[in-house]
Amino acid sequence: MKKYDFIIAGGGMAGLSLAYYLTQSPLSNRSILILDREQKNQNDRTWCFWERELNAVGSDQSSRTLAQLRPFESILFRTWRSLFFHGPTYAGELDMRGYQYKMLRSIDFYTFVETELAKWPTVERKQATIQRIKDTPQGGFVIADDEPYIADYVFDSTFTLKLDQPENHNLLQHFKGWVIKASTPCFDPKRPEIMDFRVDQQGDCRFVYVLPFDEKTALVEYTIFNSTLLFDAEYDVVLRQYIENFLTTDAYEICETEYGVIPMSDEPTQENPSDHIVRIGTSGGFTKASTGYTFHRTQRYLQDIVRNLAETGKPQRTIPWFTRRFKLYDSIFLNVLEKNRHPADDIFTRVYTENPRRVFKFLDEETHLFEEIRLFATMPFWPFLRAFFDVLRRKIAG
Ligand SMILES: Cc1cc2nc3c(=O)[nH]c(=O)nc-3n(C[C@H](O)[C@H](O)[C@H](O)COP(=O)(O)OP(=O)(O)OC[C@H]3O[C@@H](n4cnc5c(N)ncnc54)[C@H](O)[C@@H]3O)c2cc1C
Structure with a gap:
């Protein structure tokens, strides 16, 4: 051989x-x-x-x-x-x-x-x-x-x-998207919408993501962070309503469909x-x-x-121990979402609008502790503190 x-x-x-x-x-x-x-x-x-x-x-x-x-x-x-x-409190760039x-x-x-x-x-x-x-x-x-x-x-x-250990947080990011071609120009190709929360939250984190390719074509994707997948037709209903309510086109055709599930889990x-x-x-x-x-x-x-x-000659990555703190931050955030400790649309509004530029660096795990403290200061204090203690409790129990 x-x-x-x-x-x-x-x-x-x-x-x-x-x-x-x-x-x-x-x-x-x-x-x-x-x-x-x-x-x-x-x-x-x-x-x-x-x-x-x-x-x-x-x-x-x-x-x-x-x-x-x-x-x-x-x-x-x-x-x-x-x-x-x-x-809910900010719309813009x-x-x-x-x-x-x-x-x-x-x-x-x-x-x-x-x-x-x-x-x-x-x-x-x-x-x-x-x-x-x-x-x-x-x-x-x-x-x-x-x-x-x-x-x-x-x-x-x-x-x-295997995302099945109860001490961990095992959410799913599931989404269905359509690439649509509208009959009339209705998109600004320079305005991708990373999160549009104008959809019923139903106690979860739900938003629509719109990536325009040109004035008539865009990917419109309905995304949910929770633990239960929807039936296919349920994604379609929201996509249809969103297009009807928020895009200024009468007719459109669906050119491509994308469906995916990505684990949002802190399982080691x-x-x-x-x-x-x-x-x-x-x-x-x-x-x-x-x-x-x-x-x-x-x-x-x-x-x-x-x-x-x-x-x-060895394929192991060297991971400095202090960068492991980002795993703790992820767990705390997942705990806030899983336990519905604070509306997710408000959390994301604060994250993105009160932390210009810092947020991308933070999500890339390239910030220093001082920058992280400044970002945490923009979050609702008690929900995140409760989440922190719950994460500690679950880790000790596990
Ligand atoms: C629809 C969708 C959209 C996504 N969009 C984004 C995004 O915008 N940004 C982002 O950062 N991430 C995104 N992701 C998450 C992630 O980036 C992708 O899932 C990515 O493809 C993961 O790469 P991978 O190599 O781990 O898995 P894959 O790309 O899925 O590769 C795994 C490969 O293994 C093969 N395979 C599996 N089992 C077997 C087997 N038993 N025998 C032989 N071959 C096998 C599969 O055929 C596949 O080719 C998306 C995921 C999905 C599903």
Whole structure:
């Protein structure tokens, strides 16, 4: 049996990104096998994320080329310089100077990465269903379509997290979106709405997200943070009502539909469950528990993994202990939502409007303690204090 240097189990967003970073690193001569049960030839999702403008990135990065710093910049579908928000006490533009909001269609990402990987004879791709991943003294061992494979390291993005421990907070971010084409111009392509809370909250956190592509076309997505998925038709009712009530068009056609569920959970995940297996992407716990954003974090974490692998031969990320405080902040926020301690629309209004720019840095986990205290000071005190003690109680009980 051929032994690979790396097997990438699951060639989706994380798996393909990792393969790409490996080929761009000093490890480019290593053998890589990518296993996925799907051919990635559909636009099965879109990824949005914010990113600092390049001139706002530190001078230590200035020697790196754009392709190294932002490998997917050339295939972005849209970049917006401003973001809008509609909450109970504020409606208008958010101050995001220094940041941009970006959208990448998965089909463009898959095509770009597959084209790059095809240039490397060291990279093999097989379409197969993975049945088992196991650590052995010889390496990471995978069975896919009844065929065995072995490698020094298996990077696994197929592992399903079990979100069932009662001491943790296990919410879901679930959403359905339509790309609609209106019969008359009704969108301002420069005004993406990150959260519009003018929908019935029903005791949860519910909002509509509107990303305009041009004056007639936009993604309109109904998003909920809670623990119960809706029936398909229930998302449709709200989408239809929202379009009727808040968009000034009589007729529209639905061109594409997107549905997704993202875990918003503080369940401790095992990024390195054994010597030869590393979990990446959603499987590795790369999703930010309090927001569901995963794309940008995955890119950062994978770049760290590849750097460590090239420098030390080990794929573990070094996580400074003090950055673990952000996990506590996520748990507190999830507790406030789960226990419905304060209306979520008011919390998000305060977060976004009273913390200009700081909020994006905070969500990227790049703030200093002093900035975090200033942000916490804008939150309702008692609900968050109660949540803090409840999180401590649950952690001790668990
Ligand atoms: C509809 C949708 C929209 C999203 N939008 C955003 C967004 O805007 N911003 C953001 O930051 N995050 C977003 N996310 C969250 C997250 O970024 C994506 O889910 C992302 O694709 C996760 O990457 P991944 O590699 O962990 O998983 P995936 O991209 O799902 O890759 C896993 C791969 O493993 C393969 N696989 C699984 N099991 C097996 C098996 N047994 N055998 C073989 N292959 C297998 C799958 O075919 C898949 O290709 C979104 C998620 C969804 C579902």
